[in-house]
Amino acid sequence: MARPGRIKPPMGHDNAWWWEQAAKGVLAIQRCSKCQALRHPPRPMCGECRSMDWDVLAASGKGTVASYTVLYHPQFPGFEYPLIIVLVDLEEGTRITAELKDCAPEAVDFGMAVTVYIHEDDDGFRIPMFRPASQGGN
Numbered sequence: 001m002a003r004p005g006r007i008k009p010p011m012g013h014d015n016a017w018w019w020e021q022a023a024k025g026v027l028a029i030q031r032c033s034k035c036q037a038l039r040h041p042p043r044p045m046c047g048e049c050r051s052m053d054w055d056v057l058a059a060s061g062k063g064t065v066a067s068y069t070v071l072y073h074p075q076f077p078g079f080e081y082p083l084i085i086v087l088v089d090l091e092e093g094t095r096i097t098a099e100l101k102d103c104a105p106e107a108v109d110f111g112m113a114v115t116v117y118i119h120e121d122d123d124g125f126r127i128p129m130f131r132p133a134s135q136g137g138n
C-alpha cells in the first residue's frame with residue numbers, strides 16, 4: 001500500500017498565488033506597494049501601514065538560519081524524520097519557515113548560510129525548502 005503523502009496547505013484567495021509561484025520555481029515575497037515592507041506568510045494587509053496594496057518580488061533564495069528545531073515525534077505521513085525546520089532570515093529582509101534538507105540534525109546551527117530549492121513530492125506537489133549553502137543550490 002502506498003504511503004499517504006504530505007498534507008497539503010490550505011490555499012485560498014490570500015495565499016494561493018504564493019503556491020503557484022512556488023510551483024514555477026519562485027520563492028515569492030509579498031511587498032507592500034505603499035511602504036515597501038516585506039511580509040511572509042502572505043496576508044491581505046500590511047502590518048506596518050495597513051495598506052491593502054501589494055506586489056511581489058522573487059527572493060534570491062539566500063539566507064541564514066535565525067532559529068531551528070528538530071522534530072522526531074509525532075511522525076506525520078509525507079515527511080522524513082528527523083525533520084529539521086528552520087526559520088530563515090532571507091537576504092531581502094524578511095523571514096520564512098521551511099524544511100532544511102541535506103543536513104544532519106547535529107550540523108544545523110544559528111547563522112548557517114542556506115539556499116532555497118524547490119522540492120517536488122512524488123505526487124508532483126512543489127514546495128520551497130532549504131539546504132546548506134555549502135552544498136550549493138539551484
Ligand SMILES: [Zn+2]
Nearest residue numbers: 032035046049
Ligand atoms: Zn505598508
